[in-house]
Amino acid sequence: MARSSLSARLTVTIFVVALCDLAATTCWAQSTAEIFSRLDRAAQSFVGATAGIRVTTHTGVIDEDETQAGTVAVKRSSPDEIQFLINFTGQDAQAIALRGRTLQIYYPKLNTIREYDVGKYKDLAQKLILLGFGMPGRELAANYDVSNLGAERVQSEDSVHLQLTPKAPEVLKQLSRVDLWISLKTNCPVQQKFYLPGGDYRLAAYSDIKINPPLPASALDLPKAAKRERMN
Amino acid sequence: MILTLVGVSYGTLDEAARRARGVGADIVVRPPGTSLIAASSSPMSEGLLAFFMKQPHVTFATGTMIQPLGGFDSLSGIDLDQFNKLSGGFRFVKGHGFQNDDDVMVDEYYAREKNLGVGSTIQLMNHTWRVSGIFESGKLARVCAKLDVLQTLTGSPRKLSQIYLKVDDPPHAQSVVNDLRDKMPGYFIYTMDEFASLLTISSVGLLRNFIGVVIGIAVIVGFLVVTMAMYTAVLERTREIGILKALGASSGYILNLLFRETLLIAVIGTVVGIIMTYGTQWLMMHAVPATLTQETVYEWWPIAGAISVVGALLGAIFPGWKAVKQDVIQALSYE
Numbered sequence: 001m002a003r004s005s006l007s008a009r010l011t012v013t014i015f016v017v018a019l020c021d022l023a024a025t026t027c028w029a030q031s032t033a034e035i036f037s038r039l040d041r042a043a044q045s046f047v048g049a050t051a052g053i054r055v056t057t058h059t060g061v062i063d064e065d066e067t068q069a070g071t072v073a074v075k076r077s078s079p080d081e082i083q084f085l086i087n088f089t090g091q092d093a094q095a096i097a098l099r100g101r102t103l104q105i106y107y108p109k110l111n112t113i114r115e116y117d118v119g120k121y122k123d124l125a126q127k128l129i130l131l132g133f134g135m136p137g138r139e140l141a142a143n144y145d146v147s148n149l150g151a152e153r154v155q156s157e158d159s160v161h162l163q164l165t166p167k168a169p170e171v172l173k174q175l176s177r178v179d180l181w182i183s184l185k186t187n188c189p190v191q192q193k194f195y196l197p198g199g200d201y202r203l204a205a206y207s208d209i210k211i212n213p214p215l216p217a218s219a220l221d222l223p224k225a226a227k228r229e230r231m232n
Numbered sequence: 233m234i235l236t237l238v239g240v241s242y243g244t245l246d247e248a249a250r251r252a253r254g255v256g257a258d259i260v261v262r263p264p265g266t267s268l269i270a271a272s273s274s275p276m277s278e279g280l281l282a283f284f285m286k287q288p289h290v291t292f293a294t295g296t297m298i299q300p301l302g303g304f305d306s307l308s309g310i311d312l313d314q315f316n317k318l319s320g321g322f323r324f325v326k327g328h329g330f331q332n333d334d335d336v337m338v339d340e341y342y343a344r345e346k347n348l349g350v351g352s353t354i355q356l357m358n359h360t361w362r363v364s365g366i367f368e369s370g371k372l373a374r375v376c377a378k379l380d381v382l383q384t385l386t387g388s389p390r391k392l393s394q395i396y397l398k399v400d401d402p403p404h405a406q407s408v409v410n411d412l413r414d415k416m417p418g419y420f421i422y423t424m425d426e427f428a429s430l431l432t433i434s435s436v437g438l439l440r441n442f443i444g445v446v447i448g449i450a451v452i453v454g455f456l457v458v459t460m461a462m463y464t465a466v467l468e469r470t471r472e473i474g475i476l477k478a479l480g481a482s483s484g485y486i487l488n489l490l491f492r493e494t495l496l497i498a499v500i501g502t503v504v505g506i507i508m509t510y511g512t513q514w515l516m517m518h519a520v521p522a523t524l525t526q527e528t529v530y531e532w533w534p535i536a537g538a539i540s541v542v543g544a545l546l547g548a549i550f551p552g553w554k555a556v557k558q559d560v561i562q563a564l565s566y567e
Binding site for chain 1: 264275276277279280282283300302357358359384385386387388389390415416417418419
């Protein structure tokens with residue numbers, strides 16, 4: 001008698017757990033779709049953004065972190081093009097800007113801007129370095145297998161944690177995974193974590209994000225007086 | 233043209249391989265191909281050196297930073313003491329190693345090309361450097377600066393572009409490489425022999441395409457030149473062709489004459505071309521010894537000859553057809 005009661009209770013428990021699991025899966029699926037449609041809407045009105053940036057580069061085999069901090073300004077120059085300027089300050093001061101297919105790196109101590117034609121990697125540079133800024137959800141879904149890891153509070157912001165696995169094999173060879181925390185308030189990333197082969201990663205955390213602030217054309221300019229060198 | 237450009241391609245790669253071997257390392261480690269995300273050409277941490285030193289059979293590790301200067305030139309940042317331990321030291325033709333932070337050492341070819349002597353100043357990366365020494369070519373790079381200075385100037389403290397390892401016994405190099413590849417997937421880790429073997433035309437896609445384009449251009453140019461020359465020859469010899477035909481010469485006989493002449497032109501052209509490659513080699517050696525190195529690539533002589541003959545024979549087809557189709561009476565009355 002006791003045995004059959006125990007068995008019935010176990011069956012009910014398994015059934016309830018399975019039901020909850022199913023409900024949870026459905027719920028996550030819905031919220032991922034919801035996030036994508038929210039990102040789609042946000043991308044339509046996205047013109048630009050400014051934020052503070054802190055990049056931690058982790059070298060896996062020696063378990064070492066190196067940090068760079070600065071500011072970032074992003075601007076949509078045309079429906080398909082994002083321009084940006086990342087300005088690192090401190091001991092490793094340098095600035096990185098992307099204009100069309102030209103990646104520019106400014107070395108303040110040399111007062112030099114080195115220009116690289118990123119050519120066929122232009123899209124990769126645009127969509128990877130500042131992944132999530134003004135990016136529609138459908139684009140994320142097109143380029144990555146997306147898993148929704150749920151809500152998390154990061155950088156004092158409520159955000160949703162997405163795990164992206166690149167679909168393109170050539171990207172996958174160099175980037176095994178990207179974790180993206182999208183702010184529920186701004187619909188822009190508060191944190192990105194790029195997992196590189198060999199246990200290395202690059203973690204970019206954004207703070208004080210301002211969406212569509214007044215951004216004059218000069219906001220993304222590198223110093224005009226700097227010497228320019230064409231590298232390729 | 234083919235032989236000169238092929239010679240430059242081979243020469244440049246062989247020179248790079250020779251300098252890589254001159255480092256004296258058994259293993260070379262390069263960063264994963266993710267520099268675009270980091271937007272840096274030197275993304276490896278100096279902390280890796282200590283990690284490598286702890287690996288079985290590894291007796292020494294040192295790193296360099298490479299800053300491209302445009303074209304084929306680059307500036308390598310080295311820790312001179314560490315590098316000397318690895319390579320056995322530079323052999324100075326004039327001067328000595330670094331004394332001040334803004335010192336650079338250049339190899340004899342670079343010094344000759346840029347007309348530099350010890351104490352000369354040179355502007356590289358928008359920074360003024362002083363030449364402290366001129367060394368015998370064949371070690372690592374043509375221009376070297378202090379590693380920490382280059383790291384500071386480029387805002388990349390403690391960052392490296394390449395790491396060199398020495399093992400206790402060279403036959404152990406491959407097992408160390410295999411072990412490191414397991415521990416550091418994504419990093420490019422090679423034995424020095426493997427690395428040098430990558431510096432070949434077939435491994436460098438850009439050069440392979442470049443040579444393909446050069447051959448294509450050479451065939452087209454050869455075809456056009458021979459077409460023009462033989463067409464003019466046929467026009468000039470209209471009367472002679474008419475006389476031959478009147479005397480009963482067949483179309484095959486006339487074609488045979490023209491093609492033999494074309495073949496002779498192609499063979500003479502090939503021989504002259506081969507001789508001219510020695511001229512361009514001399515010119516490069518004296519005018520731009522650091523930038524361009526041309527080798528004599530003997531295995532390309534028959535290839536270039538065949539390309540020249542094929543291009544010329546193709547070019548002779550139309551003039552030959554024109555000669556064969558000439559009317560005897562009109563040809564005889566041609567003034």
